[in-house]
Amino acid sequence: MGIAAQPTRENRTITVDFRSEATYFRLLGDGKAFLECVLAFVMSLGFQLKHKATCQGGGRLTRHSHDVRVRLGGMSIWRIQCTTCRAVFTVLPHFVWRYRSMHPKVAHDALLATHGGHSLELCAVIEHISPMALYRLICALGHQSLVMVLTRCGLPLPTYGLADEKHSRCLTDKVYLPTVVSGRVLWHLGYTEDASAAAFTRSYQAFQRAASQQDPLYRVRGILTDGFDSTTKRMRTLFP
Ligand SMILES: [Zn+2]
Numbered sequence: 001m002g003i004a005a006q007p008t009r010e011n012r013t014i015t016v017d018f019r020s021e022a023t024y025f026r027l028l029g030d031g032k033a034f035l036e037c038v039l040a041f042v043m044s045l046g047f048q049l050k051h052k053a054t055c056q057g058g059g060r061l062t063r064h065s066h067d068v069r070v071r072l073g074g075m076s077i078w079r080i081q082c083t084t085c086r087a088v089f090t091v092l093p094h095f096v097w098r099y100r101s102m103h104p105k106v107a108h109d110a111l112l113a114t115h116g117g118h119s120l121e122l123c124a125v126i127e128h129i130s131p132m133a134l135y136r137l138i139c140a141l142g143h144q145s146l147v148m149v150l151t152r153c154g155l156p157l158p159t160y161g162l163a164d165e166k167h168s169r170c171l172t173d174k175v176y177l178p179t180v181v182s183g184r185v186l187w188h189l190g191y192t193e194d195a196s197a198a199a200f201t202r203s204y205q206a207f208q209r210a211a212s213q214q215d216p217l218y219r220v221r222g223i224l225t226d227g228f229d230s231t232t233k234r235m236r237t238l239f240p
Contacts, residue, residue: 010050013090016041024093028076031063038080038091055085064088102129102137110134111141146187147210157211158182159221163235165200178203180223201234208238 016038018024027034039061042049064079075096081088095104106127113123114134124131141149151157161182168175173193178200180188190203211218220239225232 010087012050012087013092014038014042014047014049015092015094017094021093021095024095028078034078035061035063035080049082049089050087051082052085052087055082055087060084061089102133107137111137114138145206145210146189147207147214150185150187151214155185157215157218158185158187160223161187161220162224163204164226165195176200180204180207197234201238204234204238 018027018037027037060083061080062083064081077090077092077096079088079090106129110123110127110129113126114120118126120131120134124134127134147157158180161180163178163180166177166179168177170193176192176195176199178188178190178192179186188204188207190200190206192199192203223235223239225235
């Protein structure tokens with residue numbers, strides 16, 4: 001009840017590319033230059049700041065206060081405020097990851113090490129972070145679709161792929177994992193509780209939808225299957 005009545009909080013965090021960490025730290029000491037840099041960046045993106053509903057957005061922006069993130073080595077994060085509606089925007093420099101007290105380079109190296117097969121403990125020791133922080137990072141990435149993560153990493157969507165359903169167990173039940181791979185890259189990993197054509201189609205549809213969101217013109221040239229009629233038919237319908 002209470003939850004439904006709560007208005008959703010607007011996300012007013014903006015990530016700004018300051019080119020280098022040195023530039024950011026230099027600008028921290030100069031309020032006017034800092035604001036100009038942020039506004040120039042926002043305008044170059046053609047991006048609209050989310051003011052409060054009552055605000056026309058014509059107001060001035062001032063620097064609000066700074067909030068020191070102790071865990072990031074005491075780095076200052078500035079907020080800017082609209083003088084008309086008092087909406088406050090948090091300005092995150094490009095080298096800080098929202099909600100993660102971890103430098104992207106550290107996250108990158110720790111993830112590579114985990115992916116290479118090292119234990120969480122060992123990866124955490126290598127990168128001087130806590131195993132729990134690394135575990136949370138992996139879970140956070142797990143909530144994203146593979147298509148989104150991989151295309152963000154710069155991988156082109158696969159023109160050819162291999163689709164197959166693996167089975168696994170969840171306690172005593174048999175479950176199925178529809179997968180799409182291309183080369184050594186896993187593009188889709190679904191989860192269904194039954195082996196019906198409808199369930200598999202729904203799962204592969206999730207991949208197809210995510211891929212079309214990235215590129216509306218995306219077309220698969222060929223998908224290899226294990227030759228089962230139903231799989232082949234499903235794929236023909238989803239990827240004409
Ligand atoms: Zn405003």
